[in-house]
Amino acid sequence: MLRKIPTTAVPLSIFEILKGFKSFFGNKSYIEEFEQNFAKYMGAGHAFSFNKCTTSIYIFLKALKKFSNRKEVVIPAYTVPTLVLPIRKAGLIPILCESSLETLTMDFNRLPDVVNDNTLCVLPIYHFGFPYEIDSLLRLAKEKGFFVLEDTAQAPGAMIDDKKVGTLGDAGCFSLCRGKNFSTFNGGMLTTNSDKLAKIIGEERDLLPEQEFSFKIKIPFILTAYSLVTRPVIYGPFYKLIAPFKHTTVHDGFEPKQYSDFQAIIGSGLLKRLDGFNEIRLRKGMVLYDALTDNEHIILPQIAKNSTPVFNHFPVVFKETRTMEKVQAELWERGIDTGRMYLKPVHHLYDLGYDKQKELFPNALYIAERLLTLPSHPYLDDNSIEKIIGVFKSL
Numbered sequence: 001m002l003r004k005i006p007t008t009a010v011p012l013s014i015f016e017i018l019k020g021f022k023s024f025f026g027n028k029s030y031i032e033e034f035e036q037n038f039a040k041y042m043g044a045g046h047a048f049s050f051n052k053c054t055t056s057i058y059i060f061l062k063a064l065k066k067f068s069n070r071k072e073v074v075i076p077a078y079t080v081p082t083l084v085l086p087i088r089k090a091g092l093i094p095i096l097c098e099s100s101l102e103t104l105t106m107d108f109n110r111l112p113d114v115v116n117d118n119t120l121c122v123l124p125i126y127h128f129g130f131p132y133e134i135d136s137l138l139r140l141a142k143e144k145g146f147f148v149l150e151d152t153a154q155a156p157g158a159m160i161d162d163k164k165v166g167t168l169g170d171a172g173c174f175s176l177c178r179g180k181n182f183s184t185f186n187g188g189m190l191t192t193n194s195d196k197l198a199k200i201i202g203e204e205r206d207l208l209p210e211q212e213f214s215f216k217i218k219i220p221f222i223l224t225a226y227s228l229v230t231r232p233v234i235y236g237p238f239y240k241l242i243a244p245f246k247h248t249t250v251h252d253g254f255e256p257k258q259y260s261d262f263q264a265i266i267g268s269g270l271l272k273r274l275d276g277f278n279e280i281r282l283r284k285g286m287v288l289y290d291a292l293t294d295n296e297h298i299i300l301p302q303i304a305k306n307s308t309p310v311f312n313h314f315p316v317v318f319k320e321t322r323t324m325e326k327v328q329a330e331l332w333e334r335g336i337d338t339g340r341m342y343l344k345p346v347h348h349l350y351d352l353g354y355d356k357q358k359e360l361f362p363n364a365l366y367i368a369e370r371l372l373t374l375p376s377h378p379y380l381d382d383n384s385i386e387k388i389i390g391v392f393k394s395l
């Protein structure tokens, strides 16, 4: 079959990309305009842009060091492994908290085991675009005196109790990299309501180098290629050429930089369409959720009460890896690509000083070994949704 549904996609038109060329003329700061638009969309006091979400985390942690000498930063044991890098770059220590099989993110009930007088910050992460209530975490933060950075990389626009996640803690970070609900190929945002933190973050951001000239020249072409290759009619026939760019390796560093004006123009345009994209993702995600929820072979994450998920991906945890492999192969045959996300928990990829003889985070390992993500983006058509449901029904 030629046509194939990719694992992730953002419908970005060539016309939208052409608008970016405005940035090559005049002195207007499109970055500043995008930051204002983003802050307004999120309902946050301040928003700052960066070349990556990773950079935004690094700058936030650096800013916190002006307020506290504490050294530990807590993340879930199953998450994007490169979160270790900004923590270490800021001279801090990553600490893992066990993951929950019910939410596929940090198990907040296990947090009291890992926070102490040296905890500087905790990062709740809304994996796959599922928002969760963080009141108990915010209460614990107040009691123990640590900061909360909501990692909303995968959940921009997701709501809980009518509030956007990413604005509930001290700050929120967002990624605009490939595979997110709205993407400018790369990029990251940081929002905060704290004027004190914003002042330091702004100063630190202004000290970062700008994107290189060669990047500014290349980005229109990169975005055009990105817009084209994620379309099912191109993704299928050219899969062999695209596949090497799909898999990300485990990095050992990153270069903090500013965002670019070209991307900021695209970002402002996509931001206006984000609610529309999220509505489509929610609709398609819920059709899949309702159809798969009682399947005895799998576990789906809980949808929190009064929440609006934005289905960055549709995550399925299989009780047996054999079943996962079978489903992956059958969906591929039917023209639907799937993803495996993080194949190992964080402490299996980076040496964080945890005992290697004993598995300290069995839930994180369970998720890493058995998780398959299904597409839930706007290019997923109803016919493909039916095919997905059919494959699961036949198990």
Ligand SMILES: Cc1ncc(COP(=O)(O)O)c(C=O)c1O
Pocket (backbone or CB within 6 Å): 051, 052, 053, 054, 055, 080, 083, 125, 151, 153, 154, 174, 175, 176, 177, 186, 187, 188
């Ligand atoms: C939850 C989460 N946090 C942080 C990041 C890092 O984002 P970036 O690649 O923009 O640095 C990602 C990216 O995949 C992510 O999914």
